Amino acid sequence: MKKYLYVGLGCLAVGLGALGVVVPGLPTTPFLLLASWLFYRSSPRLQQWLLTSWLGKYIRSYQRRGGMTATQKAGAVGVMTVMVLLSTFVFIPAGSAARIIVPVAGAVGALTVVFFVPNAKNDED
Numbered sequence: 001m002k003k004y005l006y007v008g009l010g011c012l013a014v015g016l017g018a019l020g021v022v023v024p025g026l027p028t029t030p031f032l033l034l035a036s037w038l039f040y041r042s043s044p045r046l047q048q049w050l051l052t053s054w055l056g057k058y059i060r061s062y063q064r065r066g067g068m069t070a071t072q073k074a075g076a077v078g079v080m081t082v083m084v085l086l087s088t089f090v091f092i093p094a095g096s097a098a099r100i101i102v103p104v105a106g107a108v109g110a111l112t113v114v115f116f117v118p119n120a121k122n123d124e125d
Helices: 002-020 029-042 044-052 056-065 070-091 098-116
Strands: none
Touching (some): 002 044, 029 044
């Protein structure tokens, strides 16, 4: 039963990690690391799939370097900023509370990346 719970939670974590690629304030790497751990405990086949999928590059890079490089952090914050601005001024109607919530969530996500994700050495992927 625990195996099926881990597989289900791992799939949920992969989904949230994939969503985090485009949603401001939602992290990618922590969810993918969690999914990898859950799959390691429940399904080596799913873990191998995750590590070789397009999302696996985030996990492999983080594991190899022990964190994110300054360039990766700047890129992540840049993409978050663009998505927050696009969401706030193009997709969210004027007067909506989301026009406040989305930028605040984006700022929290950006600060999390900058201050809480470990720094890593800069080397080639």
